[in-house]
Amino acid sequence: MIDLSMIEWGDIALATWETLVMTGVSLFFTVLIGLPLGILLFVTSQGQLLEQRALYRVLSFVANVLRSVPFLILLIVMIPVTVILIGTSLGVEGAIPPLVVATSPFFARLVENVLREVDRGVIEACQAMGIRTHRIIFGALLPEALPGLLAATTVTAITLISYAAMSGVIGGGGLGDLAIRFGYQRFQTEVMVITVALLVVLVQLIQYAGDRLVLHFSRK
Amino acid sequence: MIRIEGLGKTYLVKGREVSALDGVDLEIAKGEIFGIIGRSGAGKSTLLRSLNLLERPSSGRVLIDGEDITGFDRQRLHALRQRIGMIFQHFNLLNAKTVAANIDWPLRCTSNLTAAQRTERVAELLALVGLSEHAGKYPAQLSGGQKQRVGIARALASRPQLLLCDEATSALDPETTQSILRLLLDINRRLGLTIVLITHEMQVIRTLCDRVAVIDGGRIVESGKVADVFLHPRHPVTRSMVAQDDPLTAAMLDPTHAFAQDKLRGTLVRLTYVGDITYQPVLSDIMAASAVRFTILQGEVSSIKDLPFGQLLLELEGSDEDVRRVFAELDRHHIHHEVLQ
Structure with missing residues (x-):
């Protein structure tokens, strides 16, 4: 039997808020770093607007390295860096740098793939008009890719929710922290169940909102 | 207006050199409609794209109004391309922009017209191609023929002297093809625009072109006035294309x-x-x-x-x-x- 009487609802509300903050702030920085990186990956790749094979190889290698480190290990490796950056590796703030480092290359790859899906003929038409490359990128390429970029952002947001929960292991805040401290270490199964249920709800809401946005901007 | 001299293009495919164009010489006069016909893979697309350097030739020269464009730097290439319109088999419209915004796009990026002048120009172009009522629609809401009309309006936006047509009617049904060909002919006559088109359809050549060049294996095998080439085809490729058409x-x-x-x-x-x-x-x-x-x-x-x-x-x-x-x-x-x- 699940006994809900012992649950501190205030703690749960706070943890949910913390998870939202971690995800939101991390998503903001992930897009800030990952979007330009993804654009750069795309335009420097073979046969594209600003083909630069050497640069592409370096960027691609860095992205791959960061993506191949398991997140749990990245969390630990990042601790000293995080301390230097924001003074602590704990709590909500402490979780954000490793989250951003983990998801930026992931998002950049998604962006690269989304841009690759844009009809080459459209870009070629712009080139044939004598339009400058930066205008093609910002005025044609990105608007054409907007629905795909929004979908990629949704996927990344959901990845962030689960990563943010994982950061509870090393003392990050939020629902993951709650689940580990109460649900796991104190055997309060009810807390575990409720945190997982809340995470499910969060993911569903983000996916729903993302899908709506994608649909709103789709012109196909 | 255009003179092509000894144009060659080779690609490196899996370490082997493959020739797409081999010593092409052509002359295209101002105001004429010049057709290049060939089977797929004959090199016609490479040839057309050499005229605005979407494709960089490996050898030879392309002279437009007496100037060899193959040596142009980026600045002059941009300027040149702004004077050359191009339309495509798959239209290549910006799906995220409305019909009016698509036509306005080259003006916004390359002209120094004011917003009001641009709006006026877009309205003018919409009327020219008969799409005034569809200004606010997105390309996905249009038929193939209407999309090509938008493509034509967009290509004409910056008042080019030359229009390149890359299989412009190949994705359209016969009836729509005829209406697009009529529009092109009308534009050619009203604006004195030189048109160079590539196609694999003899019908397009017969309806529209003044002169034709037949390309096969990267070489021009036959060229001349359409009636001469059509009535007296000499090369086997021309004969077989005429035979299929008629x-x-x-x-x-x-x-x-x-x-x-x-x-x-x-x-x-x-x-x-x-x-x-x-x-x-x-x-x-x-x-x-x-x-x-x-x-x-x-x-x-x-x-x-x-x-x-x-x-x-x-x-x-x-x-x-x-x-x-x-x-x-x-x-x-x-x-x-x-x-x-």
């Missing part, structure tokens, strides 16, 4: 398959003629004055673009001397004859 001409070019040989007694002759003579009773006059009797085995009277032409397959019966005299009379009236057997 079975009647095919049968007249090679009648040995079409007729029971044992029924033929006289000389088999194919006559061709173009222009006003199509509407004159010349043949009747010549034959009335001669002892030669004739049978019409096959024939066609039609027009290429707006040039009327006729071709007849005749069997002539008479003395060699009389037949020779008929031939001399035909020559005198510029009726081309070839003895088939």
Whole structure:
């Protein structure tokens, strides 16, 4: 039997808020770093607007390295860096740098793939008009890719929710922290169940909102 | 207006050099509609794209208004491309922009018109291609023909002197193709625009072009006025393309398959003629004055673009001397004859 009487609802509300903050702030920085990186990956790749094979190889290698480190290990490796950056590796703030480092290359790859899906003929038409490359990128390429970029952002947001929960292991805040401290270490199964249920709800809401946005901007 | 000299293009495919263009020479005059026809893979697309350097030739020169564009730096290339419009088989419209925004896009990026002037220009172009009511729609809401009209309006936005058409009607049904071809012809006449198009459809060439070049294996195998090339195809590739487009001409070019040989007694002759003579009773006059009797085995009277032409397959019966005299009379009236057997 699940006994809900012992649950501190205030703690749960706070943890949910913390998870939202971690995800939101991390998503903001992930897009800030990952979007330009993804654009750069795309335009420097073979046969594209600003083909630069050497640069592409370096960027691609860095992205791959960061993506191949398991997140749990990245969390630990990042601790000293995080301390230097924001003074602590704990709590909500402490979780954000490793989250951003983990998801930026992931998002950049998604962006690269989304841009690759844009009809080459459209870009070629712009080139044939004598339009400058930066205008093609910002005025044609990105608007054409907007629905795909929004979908990629949704996927990344959901990845962030689960990563943010994982950061509870090393003392990050939020629902993951709650689940580990109460649900796991104190055997309060009810807390575990409720945190997982809340995470499910969060993911569903983000996916729903993302899908709506994608649909709103789709012109196909 | 355009002069292509010794144009060559080789690609590196898996370490091997593959030649797409091989020593192409062409001259295209101002105001004409010039067609390049060939099968897929013949090099026509590479050739067309060399005219605005979407494709960089490996050798040779492309002169536009006397200037070799192959040496242009980025700045001059941008300026050149702004003077050349281009339309595409798959339209290549920006799906995220409305019809009006698509047409406005090159103006916004490359002209120094004010917003009000641009709006005016877009309205003008929409009217030209007959899409004024669709200004606010997105490309996905348009039919193929309407999308190509947007493509044409966009290509004309910055008032180019040259329009390149890359298989512009190949994705359209026959009826829509005709309406797009009519629009192009109208634009050519009203704006004095030079049009260079590539196609694999003889029909497009016949309807629209003044001159044609046939390309095969990266080389121009035949070129000239459309009526000449169409009525007297010499190269096997041209012959087979004419044959696919027009079975009647095919049968007249090679009648040995079409007729029971044992029924033929006289000389088999194919006559061709173009222009006003199509509407004159010349043949009747010549034959009335001669002892030669004739049978019409096959024939066609039609027009290429707006040039009327006729071709007849005749069997002539008479003395060699009389037949020779008929031939001399035909020559005198510029009726081309070839003895088939």
